[in-house]
Amino acid sequence: xxxxxxxxxxxxxxxxxxxxxxxxxxxxxxxxxxxxxxxxxxxxxxxxxxxxxxxxxxxxxxxxxxxxxxxxxxxxxxxxxxxxxxxxxxxxxxxxxxxxxx
Numbered sequence: 001x002x003x004x005x006x007x008x009x010x011x012x013x014x015x016x017x018x019x020x021x022x023x024x025x026x027x028x029x030x031x032x033x034x035x036x037x038x039x040x041x042x043x044x045x046x047x048x049x050x051x052x053x054x055x056x057x058x059x060x061x062x063x064x065x066x067x068x069x070x071x072x073x074x075x076x077x078x079x080x081x082x083x084x085x086x087x088x089x090x091x092x093x094x095x096x097x098x099x100x101x102x
Contacts, residue, residue: 007085010035016071023071026085033074034058034097035089040082044090051096059100 003009011028037058038051046054058081065073065080074080082088 009085039088
């Protein structure tokens with residue numbers, strides 16, 4: 001999926017109506033969500049251990065949100081974590097996220 005800012009996303013998109021407004025939710029597995037979040041929140045050139053620490057923090061935050069929002073667990077703005085889709089992913093970040101999974 002490509003949106004007006006030319007961002008692309010992993011996973012599926014769900015469209016629904018909530019409180020009379022159109023809602024679009026990117027349904028993506030947690031680890032793939034973290035590829036984008038960690039890449040958006042820190043530099044991919046940071047040392048591997050720092051990237052791993054950020055991955056653990058981002059994962060913990062996302063899981064702690066539960067069902068905080070009516071249509072999803074997190075949102076892509078400052079109420080949750082930076083989420084920019086595939087554009088903020090980097091191999092170094094993906095390795096750190098994968099290394100800390102579980």
